[in-house]
Amino acid sequence: MNLIFVRYFLALADTGNFTAAAERCHVTQPTLSAGIARLEAELGTRLFDRGRRSGLSTAGQRFLPHARAITEEWRLARAEQRSDQRGRLVRVGLASTLPVMAVMGWLQVVQRQLPVDLEISEGAADAVAERCRRGRCDIALHATRDPSPLDNAAVLWREPYVLAAATGHIVATRDRWSVKDLADTPFVLRAACEAHDEAQRLFTCEGVRPRAVLRSADEERCAAAVLACLGVSLMPRSLLRPGMAAAEIREVALDRRVVLAARPEADAELVALLRDAAQSATRDLRLDFAR
Template sequence: MNLVFIRYFLRVAETGNFTVAAERCHVTQPTLSAGIGRLEEEIGARLFDRSRRAALTAAGQKLLPHARAMVEAWQAALAEQRSSRQHRLLRVAIGSTLPIQAAMQWLATAQRRLPFDIEISEGTAAIVMERWRRGRCDVALFPVREPIAVATAVQILREPYVLAAATGHRIATRDRWAAFDLAETPFILRADCEAHEEAQRLLTIAGVRPRAVLRSANEERCAAAVLAGLGVAFMPRSLLRPGMAAAEIREVALERRVILAWRDDADPDTAAALRDAATADDRLAFAR
């Protein structure tokens, strides 16, 4: 027996009108009538007297308290499940080179959709990926250079690396630069950057060895140095801040993907809530 049909029955019993009941159930009247018909087939008796403004028949009167009890029991079961999920601990590992405000907003959005307690850890992309693969976290959000093809991981962002500079810096005057033009430009080196070695290799091939004025794994410090005009930084587009301009390096065309992954035995509802929250947030979903 379909609980939806029970709800249809209760709405008609409350309103005494099939049309009004259909509106309150947000379905068409033929859909509601068909559902009532299916219910009457299961019961083996007419539930409403159509000739008397959808008045309950004797069979309908008998079913009414049971129908209410069924709906109440279902609502109580849902409330119990939600209550148990509120105390579930979800261990989340986040890559240190991801935009932290967007990552925190993602978790807050998911937590509103399906409450759970959160324990957050962070690390380099390699460390977070290893934690996920070894089952040492329930959910992981991390960047990679190449796609991951497994059932428990989805790509939620794909973005290029750019050369970031303060809007008043000379690099901000053009959208594209040759590596040779950057030979004397001071660089801020993001120590945990997944593309650091590859970018350095490509610049070396182009005959350029950038001078580093700061090398740090702290993204906020690197951003502060860029905004102060101390140098430029090679970073993914999502890490750009207000006051920064972006340019391309002709010889260094690299990109990354951000992966959301979860344990094989993760609760499907929790995984769906996290996935939906990530793809609904345009700061994570690559919509630029």
């Protein structure tokens, strides 16, 4: 029996709603529904009475205490394993284009709850991903625009790129702009941006080459320049700071996925623990992007 399906069952039993249960489990509704169906097939009985609100069937009510006991035993088993792994070194690669507070929140959870010692390095997203593929770090938290499936990786959230401007900048007065509207607007160019080349191509297709008031791989420096009204910047929505407004560029509809990847030989149990911690630390971001 797949423990994930048991967790789906408990989430649906607690919420009585497939959409709410899927959100709690960080999966799509069809994935949760398929998992519940698999669990019911394993047990040979219906666990829920389907309707406007999915309530437990008689068999589901009988299974509920067993399901809670199963997940509690698993929690205790994991805690026991963690105590055996105290002091284990985990090499973490971080992309420099990720939101600092979300990343630090994740690392704080990892340091507090998991029995590991961290060794953290930072770099451009593609360099961090490549280090992980080559086994030079155990875990990589990075962003990608590639929509193809990724081996040994979990998508934490998907987000759009937006045009960021200080709230006092003229660009903040509208929710949507065209590329030609921005022809004379100074830009702060984020040199490490995963979408930089594609955005530049889209601007060029419209015959526009923005003037760069600043070009830097330092995200904090770029944000400070935007807040100082020196220019506007194309950035992922999660990098917006207080004092910034976001707008769309009509011809530039780009997004990225933030993923947690593991080296091929990484311990599957440890990867699962790190992924759970990352999902917990970034929950507010993911719910915000889902709205």
